[in-house]
Amino acid sequence: MSKRDYYDVLGVERGASADEIKKAYRRKAKELHPDRNSDDPAAEGKFKEAGEAYEVLKDAEKKAAYDRFGHAAFEGGMGGGGGARPGAGGQGDFASAFSDVFDDLFGDFMGGQRGGGARQRAARGADLRYNLRISLEDAFSGLKKTINVPGSTVCTACSGSGAEGGAEPITCPTCAGMGKVRAQQGFFTVERTCPTCSGLGQTISNPCKSCGGAGRVQKERALSVNIPAGVETGTRIRLAGEGEAGMRGGPTGDLYIFVEVAPHKLFEREGNELHCRVPVSMATAALGGDIEVPTIEGGRSRVKIPAGSQAGRQMRLRGKGMPALRGGARGDMFIELAVETPVNLTTRQKELLKEFDAESSDNSPESSSFFSSVKSFWDSMKG
Structure with missing residues (x-):
């Protein structure tokens, strides 16, 4: 044919x-x-x-x-x-x-490179993660903190080459420096990591005694870290080149610091806003008055309570919240009133409250409105 x-x-x-x-x-x-x-x-x-x-x-x-x-x-x-x-x-x-x-x-997907020739196979060091827990006060003002980071650093004995005395590695004879070998399987060419050099493309005849040929050693490092004002839980800070050292002179990875802001006893944070729940006496809520509330920087602010304030009422203190992370203005702080019912009353206090209750039929509009609605509801159910 x-x-x-x-x-x-x-x-x-x-x-x-x-x-x-x-x-x-x-x-x-x-x-x-x-x-x-x-x-x-x-x-x-x-x-x-x-x-x-x-x-x-x-x-x-x-x-x-x-x-x-x-x-x-x-x-x-x-x-x-x-x-x-x-x-x-x-x-x-x-x-x-x-x-x-x-x-x-x-080829690109598999990391291959056509055209032959040796490639630089020195492996980049891994990125590291460090979880840092700070107080809300530190998040407000920012801080400089020294942290101890476990990881690997360049071996000083071989200057990161992995060879004894700093000698240069040789091109892997199995893969000719490619780091991969190919095998024919039917119509397909299958590419695998070179078993001789483990994908590095180079071999060392006399490995460094200090690092075993890796070019890096395990060592804990002390790093000084600047935490900017305004950080919040989930903020990530990248320190370039502070991660794991690369294999055999490869580039160093990065260090990522993940910030967690601890809960505070007085303040709750929502973005750049702060919320503070302040208890006030029943008399102060009814008659009005002035109270002092704390601020995150450690100061005090005087707040005027209007007469007849109810529990849950909020008042805004402008510019008393958290600073924006990138140099913006401060947020606000909100005061929430928690009207406190007195306990452990004396006999005289009980008598005075009974007298007050007898004279206060028109002093509780919300209560009167509620029970009026309840009465209407019950009447409609009977009908």
Whole structure:
């Protein structure tokens, strides 16, 4: 059976560019793959035919020979630039063709790099997390704090190279510095981490005795950290280059400080606002008066209580809340009145309250309105 024209197989014109040929083969490889055409017994043959065509047309010398002599260019030892001829029964050339497209589609995803050559495989150090708990007062004013961070630092004995005496590592002979090795499995090329260098691309013949060849050692460090005013729970502070040291001279990771503001005995925080629940006596709430309330900076503010204030009433103290994290104005503080019922009454106090109660039929409008509504409700139920 005569072979089909390679250009017809891929569906391109004879003057197609290398990029057009590659795109055409991509489409054909996806369209004709046996896994997607399990019900078509001819699919595998068509799939191999497309690979054979691409193997020739992707190579400038083979393509020139094919354009001049057709399929005869690869029969009887004629031209073609050497190598196994297409359709010779083996699958080395076809696998190579499919590998090119596989690299093009998935190489970046798998961290691969086409074109050969050694890559810098020194691994970046891991980022570290430090949980810091501070008081609300510290969140208000900001603070400078020294923290102890466990982690790894660059080995001073080998200057981070991992080799004894600071000698340079050598390129891994197994993967040629790529950090990955490839194995052919049928039509696919599978890429795995190099077992010799563990993906670093380099090996050390004489590892440093201090760090065992890692280029870093475990050590706790003391760091001075500036916590800005206005931070709140969940604030994240990044210290670049203060994380784990990299493997064999790789860049250092970062340190992330996660701030948690502890609950306060007097104040509750909502964003930049503060809330303070202040108990007042029944007499003060009824008659009115002045009270002193605390502020977060440790001072006092005088607040005037209007006569007849009810429990739960709120009053605003402008500019007495928390500062904004990035230099904005301070929020407000809200005072919530908690009218306190007296306890442990003396005999005289009880007598006075009874007298007051007897004279206070018109002094509790909310109570009168409530019980009036209750009476109406009960009457309607009877009806």
